[in-house]
Amino acid sequence: MGRAESSCSWLCLLAIIVNTGLSSPLAGKEVWAYEEVREGAHMFWWLYTADTDSQNRPLVMWLQGGPGGSGSGFGNFEEIGPLNRDLEPRKTSWVQAASVLFVDNPVGTGFSYTDRPDGYATDVATVASDMLVLLQHFFKKMSEFQSNPFYIFSESYGGKMAAAISLELTKAIAQGTVKCNFAGVALGDSWISPLDSVMTWGPYLYTTSLLDDYGLADVSSAAEAVKQAVEQQQFQKATELWSVAETVVEQNTNGVNFYNILTQDSDEKRTSVAGDFIALQTHRHIRPLHSQSLSELMNGPIRKKLGIIPQNVTWGGQADNVFSYMAGDFMRPVVDIVDQLLTAGVNVTIYNGQLDLIVDTIGQELWVKKLKWEGLPGFNKLRWTPVDDPTSPGVTGAFCKTYKNFSFYWILKAGHMIPSDQGPMALQMLKMITQQD
Structure with a gap:
């Protein structure tokens, strides 16, 4: 197996689990690999196929925030993967309803890495270009997923990247350079404006x-x-x-x-922490996604299980650089990209936690009102619909509003990391967005 690219069959996975003492996922199989998206720039992905009926379930790609937060680590073990940080089965895992693809992006995030300084992305355009290369490779290798409905779900800065990626993916599909059934993008507590x-x-x-x-x-x-x-x-x-x-x-x-x-x-x-603002911001917003216990898990048992991580690469080792190189692009809005997606007919969902501050719902509603999309007046005329908390029938867990190809979910009693705070409601929302409920 090469340094920059490898994968593991289910039988191989079972052997690794036995050798490392890891608990097995509830069902299904896992595949992981590296893709070289630019010379010297290597991105890591990890796929969990759906627990049941994977041929007919949607494929969901999860993008973490930061930039520099790892989907393979935080999103996987703290939010929606089949196992939690203690390697115990998660009752609200999204693998129950979809195959889930975690990608460590931008380059340098999580297990992704670059061989040289010019390998880091400096703007969302580069992030989108890199992801397009990865998706081209992924759907060629995993051709059985080309017809499954493909959704991009995101959180925080991941939403800003997801918007840009979705627009480029839409163009690539039209040009025939990527073969997939793109069904929509969901922007969670996202840094859009x-x-x-x-x-x-x-x-x-x-x-x-x-x-x-x-x-x-x-x-x-x-x-x-x-x-x-x-x-x-x-x-x-x-x-x-x-x-x-x-x-x-x-x-x-x-x-x-x-x-x-x-x-x-x-x-x-x-x-x-004191000193320059980069050190302060990585401490505030990247380090919480790389807690000591999670880092020990990823750089210990998980690294051993995966078996393809280069010796000189540590999980999260380049995260600070990822944020630093993106700092000049960090405050740029991408509302215009969301407008283009809606106009192109792409299904766009916004979802936000009631208790989030850094991307508060008030701010989300403000930029939504600035959209130039022709359907906005119709959306604004609608009243929202209450959604029951799946664990407490009759108790409202969220509100939602949908008009044409645009939806908004207001998730109650949740902060920035909705699947962590309200796991059952997040899973229910996933099913609704992917039309499984």
Whole structure:
């Protein structure tokens, strides 16, 4: 097996599981491999086929945030994979309803790696181009999935990447360079319009009693500085000022957690990093996706199980660089890309957690109202529909609204990582979006 590309059959997997002491997934098979998407740039993917009737189930690709967060690690073992971090079966695994493809992207994320500095992506255009190469290879190798409905699901910055990838994929399918049945994209708590998120932090925190008048003024002032930088197209500066705005929020809320406003960061976590904004932001938003216990799992038993990770590559070892190289593109909006997707007839779903701060629902609703899509007036006229919590019939777990090829899900009692906070509701939403419910 080559250094940059390999896979493992189900029988091989069973042997590895026995040798490493890992628990077996509930059913189905796994396949994983590397793809060289550019010279010296290697991306890792890991596929779980659906527990039952995989030939007729949709294929879902999951993209993590950051940029630099690992789908093969966090998304897999903390959110939707068949096993949790303790390698115990997850009751709300998405593999119950779909085959799930985790991809560590951009290059340098998770087990993905680059041989040299110019291998890192610096914008979402490169991210999309790299993913297109990977998908070309994937659907050629795994041709049995070419006819399955293919959905891209995402979280946080993964949503920004998913939008760009979806547009390029739509073009590639039309040109015949990728063979797949693309059925839609779902943007979860997504960094589509960064400024709309930042500008609503103050009002959201104020109305939830997490800021007083002085705090609201401080946060609003910091947000205005970000706005000026974005309006002047100074995106690197805007990213730095975004970091400043987050610090102002922390100072005025005594450390509210950006991923769930009902929790609080510890004093140790808030004060343990000082220095440049890249180090601070990777500590705030990348390191939580690489906890010590998860890192030990990925660089220990999982690495041994996979058997194809180069000796000089560690899971998450290049994550800080991924964020650093993307910093100049971080605050750029991609609302126009969502508009293009809708106009092209692509099924687009937005879903957001009620308790998320960093990508608050208020900000999501603001950029949705800015869409130029011709169906927006019809969407705005609709009233939302309550969706029962699947574990508590009669209790509302979410609200949703669908018009033509656009849907919005408001997920209650969930923060930034919806599958972690409300696993049953997230699984139900997946079934609804993929028309299995």
